[in-house]
Amino acid sequence: xxxxxxxxxxxxxxxxxxxxxxxxxxxxxxxxxxxxxxxxxxxxxxxxxxxxxxxxxxxxxxxxxxxxxxxxxxxxxxxxxxxxxxxxxxxxxxxxxxxxxxxxxxxxxxxxxxxxxxxxxxxxxxxxxxxxxxxxxxxxxxxxxxxxxxxxxxxxxxxxxxxxxxxxxxxxxxxxxxxxxxxxxxxxxxxxxxxxxxxxxxxxxxxxxxxxxxxxxxxxxxxxxxxxxxxxxxxxxxxxxxxxxxxxxxxxxxxxxxxxxxxxxxxxxxxxxxxxxxxxxxxxxxxxxxxxxxxxxxxxxxxxx
Amino acid sequence: xxxxxxxxxxxxxxxxxxxxxxxxxxxxxxxxxxxxxxxxxxxxxxxxxxxxxxxxxxxxxxxxxxxxxxxxxxxxxxxxxxxxxxxxxxxxxxxxxxxxxxxxxxxxxxxxxxxxxxxxxxxxxxxxxxxxxxxxxxxxxxxxxxxxxxxxxxxxxxxxxxxxxxxxxxxxxxxxxxxxxxxxxxxxxxxxxxxxxxxxxxxxxxxxxxxxxxxxxxxxxxxxxxxxxxxxxxxxxxxxxxxxxxxxxxxxxxxxxxxxxxxxxxxxxxxxxxxxxxxxxxxxxxxxxxxxxxxxxxxxxxxxx
Numbered sequence: 185x186x187x188x189x190x191x192x193x194x195x196x197x198x199x200x201x202x203x204x205x206x207x208x209x210x211x212x213x214x215x216x217x218x219x220x221x222x223x224x225x226x227x228x229x230x231x232x233x234x235x236x237x238x239x240x241x242x243x244x245x246x247x248x249x250x251x252x253x254x255x256x257x258x259x260x261x262x263x264x265x266x267x268x269x270x271x272x273x274x275x276x277x278x279x280x281x282x283x284x285x286x287x288x289x290x291x292x293x294x295x296x297x298x299x300x301x302x303x304x305x306x307x308x309x310x311x312x313x314x315x316x317x318x319x320x321x322x323x324x325x326x327x328x329x330x331x332x333x334x335x336x337x338x339x340x341x342x343x344x345x346x347x348x349x350x351x352x353x354x355x356x357x358x359x360x361x362x363x364x365x366x367x368x369x370x371x372x373x374x375x376x377x378x379x380x381x382x383x384x385x386x387x388x389x390x391x392x393x394x395x396x397x398x399x400x401x402x403x404x405x406x407x408x409x410x411x412x413x414x415x416x417x418x419x420x421x422x423x424x425x426x427x428x429x430x431x432x433x434x435x436x437x438x439x440x441x442x443x444x445x446x447x448x449x450x451x452x453x454x455x456x457x458x459x460x461x462x463x464x465x466x467x468x469x470x471x472x473x474x475x476x477x478x479x480x481x482x483x484x485x486x487x488x489x
Numbered sequence: 490x491x492x493x494x495x496x497x498x499x500x501x502x503x504x505x506x507x508x509x510x511x512x513x514x515x516x517x518x519x520x521x522x523x524x525x526x527x528x529x530x531x532x533x534x535x536x537x538x539x540x541x542x543x544x545x546x547x548x549x550x551x552x553x554x555x556x557x558x559x560x561x562x563x564x565x566x567x568x569x570x571x572x573x574x575x576x577x578x579x580x581x582x583x584x585x586x587x588x589x590x591x592x593x594x595x596x597x598x599x600x601x602x603x604x605x606x607x608x609x610x611x612x613x614x615x616x617x618x619x620x621x622x623x624x625x626x627x628x629x630x631x632x633x634x635x636x637x638x639x640x641x642x643x644x645x646x647x648x649x650x651x652x653x654x655x656x657x658x659x660x661x662x663x664x665x666x667x668x669x670x671x672x673x674x675x676x677x678x679x680x681x682x683x684x685x686x687x688x689x690x691x692x693x694x695x696x697x698x699x700x701x702x703x704x705x706x707x708x709x710x711x712x713x714x715x716x717x718x719x720x721x722x723x724x725x726x727x728x729x730x731x732x733x734x735x736x737x738x739x740x741x742x743x744x745x746x747x748x749x750x751x752x753x754x755x756x757x758x759x760x761x762x763x764x765x766x767x768x769x770x771x772x773x774x775x776x777x778x779x780x781x782x783x784x785x786x787x788x789x790x791x792x793x794x
Binding site: 390407485488 | 579580674675676677678695697698699701703707708709710712715716717718719746749750753787788789790791792793
C-alpha cells in the first residue's frame with residue numbers, strides 16, 4: 185500500500201433537497217465535498233474549490249477533522265457559497281433541479297500549491313470543462329486523471345469538454361450522458377466512441393442498476409448494493425467516484441484488478457451515502473462497515489462461492 | 490450430469506413484431522417456444538401447449554429436430570393458433586401490444602402423459618394461473634418448479650395467481666411486475682414480500698440491466714451481456730428462463746452454486762435470442778458459442794481474474 189495523494193476540483197455547496205422521505209435546507213453538499221469525504225476513508229485527499237464567506241465554519245471543521253486537505257479551498261470575501269435546490273420523485277432516479285446559484289464559483293480561478301501539483305491522482309468533478317482543463321494543466325504528471333461531466337457541459341461547452349477529455353485517463357459518467365456525449369443510443373457503441381475521444385477507460389454509472397466499466401475489449405459490471413431504504417440519492421455519483429479514486433490512490437496502482445476492486449469500493453461508498461441526507465450517513469460510517477459491505481458485494485457477484 | 494426431463498406449459502404462437510430495425514409477420518413465437526428451444530441445448534424438454542390447425546408444419550419440425558418433445562403440443566381441429574402483434578420503440582425496453590388473439594388457447598385443457606408427470610423440472614410460463622395450477626397438480630413430485638407471470642394476471646386473476654405461487658419454488662418475473670405483485674416500490678422489499686407468498690427464490694429480470702436473484706438472506710446479480718446490436722427483445726425473458734431451467738435440469742441439481750450458474754446460462758441464452766427476430770439467432774447457435782459467452786460473463790463480473 186503506497187497511499188498516494190489525491191486531488192479533486194469540483195463544487196462545495198449548500199444543497200436544499202426534497203425527497204419523498206423528507207427534506208433538508210442548505211445542507212453541506214457539492215461534488216468535491218462528497219468525493220473528498222468518501223475518498224478520505226482511503227487516502228489523503230485535497231479539495232480545490234471556492235466557497236463564499238457565508239460558508240459555515242462547522243463544514244470546514246468537518247472536512248479537516250476527517251483529514252481532507254482544505255488548503256486550496258478558497259473562502260472568497262464578499263461572495264456567497266454555491267447553492268443547489270432540487271427534488272426527487274418516488275423512483276428516486278433523477279433529480280429535478282429547481283434552482284442553481286453559482287455564486288463563488290462564477291469567477292473561480294484555482295491555483296494549486298506544490299504538494300497538490302505533484303499528486304499522482306486527480307479527479308476533475310463535474311464543473312466547467314475550462315476549469316477542469318486549467319487544473320489538469322497545473323498538475324505535474326499525474327499517474328491517473330478521471331473526469332465527470334453532465335448534460336449541461338456536453339451541450340453547452342462541447343469543444344472545451346472534448347479538449348479536456350483528450351488529457352484524462354478515465355471518464356466517469358452516467359448512462360444518459362454517455363449516450364448524449366457519443367450521440368449513440370447503444371451503450372456499448374457509445375463507450376467505444378468515447379474511448380476514441382481520449383479516455384482509455386469509461387465507467388458508466390447506471391443508478392440503482394450499478395455501474396459498468398468499458399475499456400479496450402473489456403467489460404466489468406459492478407451492481408449497486410441492494411438497499412431496503414434509499415433516502416436521498418444526491419451525491420451518490422460523486423461518492424462512487426470518491427471510493428473509486430480513493431482506493432486507487434491508497435494502493436498507488438492503476439492495473440486492471442485494482443480498477444475493478446475500485447469500482448466495487450465506489451459502489452460500497454455510494455450505497456452508504458444514499459441512506460441519509462447530505463453526508464449524514466458517511467459521518468457515522470466506520471471502516472469496518474466498508475469492509476463488510478465489500479465482502480458482501482463479492483458474495484453477490486461470485487458464481488462459485 | 491444427470492440430464493433430467495424438463496416440462497414447460499405456455500404459449501406457442503405466431504408473432505408479428507415491429508422494431509426500429511425491421512419487422513416480421515406471423516413468425517414463430519410464444520413463451521413455451523422460446524423457453525423450450527433454449528432449454529433444448531441443455532436437456533430433454535417437453536412442451537405442453539395448443540396450436541390451431543393453421544400452425545405451419547415447418548415449426549413443428551423445427552422443434553422436433555431440435556429434440557423438443559411435442560407429444561403434449563395439441564393441434565386443435567377447427568381452431569387457429571394464438572397470435573400476438575407488438576412493437577418496440579428505440580429504447581427496446583418495453584413492448585407495446587397492438588393485438589392479442591388467444592384462439593386455440595382460449596379453451597385449452599392440458600393433459601400430461603406419464604413421462605411428463607414424472608419430470609423433475611417444471612416451468613409454468615406466462616399463461617392463465619388456473620392453467621398453471623392445473624399442470625402443477627398433474628405433476629407427480631417435481632424437484633423444482635418455476636413460474637413466470639405478467640401484469641395482466643397480477644391484476645386480473647390475483648387469487649388464482651396466489652394459489653399457484655404457494656406451490657412453486659422459483660418465481661421468474663420482471664422488475665415492474667415484482668413491484669406490482671408485492672405492492673412495494675423498493676425491489677428488495679418486494680422480493681422479500683414475494684418470498685412470503687410461497688417461492689423460496691425470486692429471480693427478477695431487469696431487461697438490459699440483467700437479473701438479480703433474491704432468496705432468504707442472499708442476493709446474486711447477473712448482468713445482461715453487453716451487445717452492440719439488439720434487434721428484437723421478444724422472447725428474451727422466456728429464453729432466459731429456458732437457459733436457467735435447462736441448465737438446472739441438465740445438472741439435476743438445485744443447490745446454490747448451480748442456481749447461480751443457471752442465472753448466467755439464462756443471461757447467455759437471452760443475449761443470443763435478441764440478436765435477431767423470432768428464433769433466427771437460436772437456430773444458428775452452436776454449443777461452443779454458449780460456452781464462449783459463459784466464459785466471457787465470468788470475466789465481466791470477476792474482480793480477481
